[in-house]
Amino acid sequence: MTQSTSASTRPHGNFDLLRMLFNGRAFFALIAIIIIFSTLSPVYFSTNNFLTMSSHVAIYGLLALGMLLVILTGGIDLSVGSTLGLSGVIAGFLMQGVGIHAFGVTLYPPVWAVVILTAMLGAVVGGINGVLIAYFRVPAFVATLGMLYVARGAAMLMTNGLTFNTLEGDPELGNTGFDWLGFNGLLGVPVSVWVLIAVAVIGMLLLRRTPYGRWVYAIGCNARAAELSGVPVKRVQVSVYLLSGVCAAIAGLVLSSQLTSAGPTAGTTYEMIAIAAVVIGGAALSGGRGSVGGTLLGAFVIGFLSDGLVIIGVSAYWQMVFTGGVIILAVLLNSVQYRGRKKRSTAIPPSSKPGGVVDAVTGNRNSKSAVVS
Amino acid sequence: MSELTQHAPTDEIVLSAKDVAKSFGNVHALKTVNFDIHRGQVTTLFGENGAGKSTLMKILSGVIQPTSGEITLNGEPVSFSSSVDAQRMGISIIHQELSLAPNMNVRDNIFMGREIKGASGINYAEEARQAQKLLADLDGSIDPLDMVEDLRLGQQQIIEIARALSVESRILIMDEPTSALSATEVGVLFDVIARLKRQGVSIVYISHHLEEALEVTDHAVVLRDGLMTAYAKRADIDLEWIVRNMVGEGFDLGSPPVDHEFGAVALNIENLSVADAKVAGRFLVDHLSLQVRAGEIVCLYGLMGAGRTELLECVAGRLPADDGKVLLGGKDISRLTISERIEQGLVLVPEDRQRDGLVQTQSVGQNLSLASIKDFTRWLLTSRPRETEVIDNAIGQVRIKAGGAHAEIGSLSGGNQQKVVIGKMLATQPRVVLLDEPSRGIDIGAKAEVFRLLAQGAAQKGLAVLFSTSEVGECLSIAHRVVVLSKGRIKAEFGADVTKEEIMAASGESVAA
Numbered sequence: 001m002t003q004s005t006s007a008s009t010r011p012h013g014n015f016d017l018l019r020m021l022f023n024g025r026a027f028f029a030l031i032a033i034i035i036i037f038s039t040l041s042p043v044y045f046s047t048n049n050f051l052t053m054s055s056h057v058a059i060y061g062l063l064a065l066g067m068l069l070v071i072l073t074g075g076i077d078l079s080v081g082s083t084l085g086l087s088g089v090i091a092g093f094l095m096q097g098v099g100i101h102a103f104g105v106t107l108y109p110p111v112w113a114v115v116i117l118t119a120m121l122g123a124v125v126g127g128i129n130g131v132l133i134a135y136f137r138v139p140a141f142v143a144t145l146g147m148l149y150v151a152r153g154a155a156m157l158m159t160n161g162l163t164f165n166t167l168e169g170d171p172e173l174g175n176t177g178f179d180w181l182g183f184n185g186l187l188g189v190p191v192s193v194w195v196l197i198a199v200a201v202i203g204m205l206l207l208r209r210t211p212y213g214r215w216v217y218a219i220g221c222n223a224r225a226a227e228l229s230g231v232p233v234k235r236v237q238v239s240v241y242l243l244s245g246v247c248a249a250i251a252g253l254v255l256s257s258q259l260t261s262a263g264p265t266a267g268t269t270y271e272m273i274a275i276a277a278v279v280i281g282g283a284a285l286s287g288g289r290g291s292v293g294g295t296l297l298g299a300f301v302i303g304f305l306s307d308g309l310v311i312i313g314v315s316a317y318w319q320m321v322f323t324g325g326v327i328i329l330a331v332l333l334n335s336v337q338y339r340g341r342k343k344r345s346t347a348i349p350p351s352s353k354p355g356g357v358v359d360a361v362t363g364n365r366n367s368k369s370a371v372v373s
Numbered sequence: 374m375s376e377l378t379q380h381a382p383t384d385e386i387v388l389s390a391k392d393v394a395k396s397f398g399n400v401h402a403l404k405t406v407n408f409d410i411h412r413g414q415v416t417t418l419f420g421e422n423g424a425g426k427s428t429l430m431k432i433l434s435g436v437i438q439p440t441s442g443e444i445t446l447n448g449e450p451v452s453f454s455s456s457v458d459a460q461r462m463g464i465s466i467i468h469q470e471l472s473l474a475p476n477m478n479v480r481d482n483i484f485m486g487r488e489i490k491g492a493s494g495i496n497y498a499e500e501a502r503q504a505q506k507l508l509a510d511l512d513g514s515i516d517p518l519d520m521v522e523d524l525r526l527g528q529q530q531i532i533e534i535a536r537a538l539s540v541e542s543r544i545l546i547m548d549e550p551t552s553a554l555s556a557t558e559v560g561v562l563f564d565v566i567a568r569l570k571r572q573g574v575s576i577v578y579i580s581h582h583l584e585e586a587l588e589v590t591d592h593a594v595v596l597r598d599g600l601m602t603a604y605a606k607r608a609d610i611d612l613e614w615i616v617r618n619m620v621g622e623g624f625d626l627g628s629p630p631v632d633h634e635f636g637a638v639a640l641n642i643e644n645l646s647v648a649d650a651k652v653a654g655r656f657l658v659d660h661l662s663l664q665v666r667a668g669e670i671v672c673l674y675g676l677m678g679a680g681r682t683e684l685l686e687c688v689a690g691r692l693p694a695d696d697g698k699v700l701l702g703g704k705d706i707s708r709l710t711i712s713e714r715i716e717q718g719l720v721l722v723p724e725d726r727q728r729d730g731l732v733q734t735q736s737v738g739q740n741l742s743l744a745s746i747k748d749f750t751r752w753l754l755t756s757r758p759r760e761t762e763v764i765d766n767a768i769g770q771v772r773i774k775a776g777g778a779h780a781e782i783g784s785l786s787g788g789n790q791q792k793v794v795i796g797k798m799l800a801t802q803p804r805v806v807l808l809d810e811p812s813r814g815i816d817i818g819a820k821a822e823v824f825r826l827l828a829q830g831a832a833q834k835g836l837a838v839l840f841s842t843s844e845v846g847e848c849l850s851i852a853h854r855v856v857v858l859s860k861g862r863i864k865a866e867f868g869a870d871v872t873k874e875e876i877m878a879a880s881g882e883s884v885a886a
Binding site: 205209210211214215217218220221222224225226227228229230231232288289 | 689691710711712715716721723728729730731732733734735739743744746747750753754755797798801
């Protein structure tokens with residue numbers, strides 16, 4: 001699931017085992033979490049609990065997949081938690097019926113229309129982020145930080161800070177079924193998990209099999225080279241934020257459906273969980289490295305860890321400490337991995353020329369005359 | 374080698390290099406160099422790219438240590454463990470790219486890292502006084518409280534010199550100090566050098582501008598392929614002597630393919646201009662017109678700052694043009710984006726392959742197919758077999774020696790990396806290919822192969838090739854035509870029968886010009 005490092009495999013048994021453990025660290029961390037909590041609590045290792053936890057993971061996973069696209073291009077999206085909240089509120093607002101005073105009627109859009117409109121809202125929010133970042137050169141951190149406040153404020157304004165509680169719809173109005181997303185299951189698995197799987201499959205195809213995916217990776221590693229190779233860099237940049245917004249909106253729909261209520265504070269600080277999931281999954285915040293599989297694992301690690309801590313009755317404060325520790329450890333291991341790679345890639349093959357050595361000594365690869373012959 | 378150490382130095386010698394050599398593994402970057410630096414005089418290192426100038430410069434400034442040989446400073450043998458060490462012994466280097474903090478003022482830059490401390494923090498008054506004293510000797514118009522970003526480039530260079538003098542440097546190494554300066558600023562710099570000489574400061578000068586260097590130097594050290602080919606006093610030499618010793622016999626980089634007819638004009642650059650964003654009214658590319666026909670190979674020769682990169686990047690769509698048109702096969706492409714120009718058949722192989730050419734996190738194959746990805750996409754998804762075909766073709770065509778398409782980019786040598794960038798652009802089936810210094814930083818064998826590849830493309834596919842170089846030897850390889858660029862304009866145009874001396878004479882800019 002994590003990226004394979006095919007280069008320089010050596011036939012040392014111990015070494016290979018260590019390397020495998022290291023490269024698959026997110027996976028093994030997940031296994032360890034499951035084993036530890038199963039021994040600590042009899043409730044943890046049960047189908048029911050796994051399904052419940054998975055439906056929580058679905059929310060994190062959806063946000064994290066959108067975040068992955070953004071991070072792969074070397075950006076960051078801090079607004080996804082707020083976008084999630086705003087989307088839920090918009091969905092709730094639409095489900096309550098839209099009163100049009102001029103005609104004295106109230107429109108009750110069917111659920112499919114609510115879903116599409118909400119997803120479009122997410123696209124608009126993300127699109128604004130993208131345009132600000134790609135065309136107006138606002139740093140991603142700042143642009144999305146601003147959007148974090150704007151979207152949250154808008155959600156508060158729409159409800160005056162209150163929560164929409166009746167999302168079940170009314171059979172007479174033909175808008176029932178909103179709770180299907182959060183409550184029902186297919187083949188014994190919650191619909192929200194199926195949504196996550198669907199988005200993950202699309203994401204995987206997108207990243208691995210389409211030109212678009214290749215472009216996302218190329219931009220994240222070297223936008224200048226990508227541009228000179230004919231990649232529409234700015235459009236791709238806008239689109240990753242747009243898709244991140246859509247993912248956040250879908251997550252908002254799933255969450256408000258699970259809760260059958262839509263509160264304006266839903267999803268607060270979820271952007272941090274999404275970033276953490278992506279990083280635990282082995283992605284580099286500098287861009288260009290990361291995968292859908294790794295990100296899903298990251299989401300599971302975070303979800304299973306925090307639910308496990310709740311189940312064994314650890315206080316909320318300790319939960320924060322543990323989660324934070326895991327995130328720091330993940331980033332630490334990532335930097336070890338990438339530094340190792342960098343070393344390997346700048347190592348000089350025996351047949352190569354001395355220019356590389358000079359470069360390695362001075363670190364000055366742009367020097368006009370760094371190469372000697 | 375016979376000319377070595379024959380002239381008896383009349384003045385005090387501050388530093389002398391004796392049999393200094395440097396090798397990296399099996400490769401000898403520098404072989405037995407012998408010369409002296411005299412007190413209060415200028416010694417210039419001449420040599421083409423890759424001749425060993427920068428290696429020698431790094432040895433003198435302590436960045437790297439020589440493999441063998443001895444350096445004596447004021448009669449004592451020394452070895453520098455680092456550039457800080459060398460600076461402590463009075464040797465400072467002023468790099469081509471200045472290392473100043475533009476957001477701080479002159480005083481703070483001069484004393485950066487060595488702030489003078491007073492009773493309550495930094496003693497700004499004392500710093501300002503000392504800065505004022507240093508600057509008064511160099512350029513009276515600079516105030517210690519001026520912001521560095523408000524100064525002209527030439528003045529910023531003087532700040533660097535002042536900084537070196539503030540640590541009591543007795544030897545200043547100047548790497549290409551005039552490359553970014555205007556003619557007036559060069560004049561000012563030379564005045565400063567004259568003043569430094571009077572103060573007894575010795576200068577090691579490195580420049581591609583031969584005429585300029587001749588004007589300022591007292592001694593000349595000429596390097597070629599790591600060997601010191603000549604060492605003489607200024608009075609005994611002239612421009613021709615330097616060129617002869619610099620260029621030598623040279624390596625065969627191929628000859629222009631002659632067995633094919635040129636086609637119609639493939640690339641037509643009309644009156645193209647790129648304004649200098651930093652200096653109003655100055656042009657990096659100055660109303661330049663140039664035509665390249667199908668099957669023709671044109672070499673663009675020019676010194677640093679002549680506008681080669683700007684011209685090529687503007688034609689490729691990277692830099693916006695301020696005036697003029699670019700026509701591809703008669704069609705105006707001036708308004709198209711880079712990717713549209715690639716689709717139309719015009720590609721650029723950039724100068725700096727690490728910065729602009731390669732995606733380090735992707736494999737050799739993914740790098741090769743990045744620009745032609747649309748060719749193997751069906752119904753939104755890429756086709757693996759088709760992609761493999763494209764990659765295998767590219768690897769075969771440009772003869773990349775790598776551990777297959779899945780090898781990491783970083784595991785390739787410089788020459789093979791360059792071939793990946795070229796292969797990537799050729800995979801788009803272009804009609805016109807622009808290459809900015811395609812031979813930069815690759816060894817001579819790879820160089821010859823790159824040129825062979827371009828010659829083949831021109832002869833067999835009617836490719837129009839426009840490549841730039843700063844090495845005069847490369848102009849005499851496969852090019853049908855050599856265009857000499859200077860200050861954004863075409864200074865001269867030659868056929869394939871041009872000589873090195875003619876090209877160098879055409880491009881050399883004297884201060885008076």
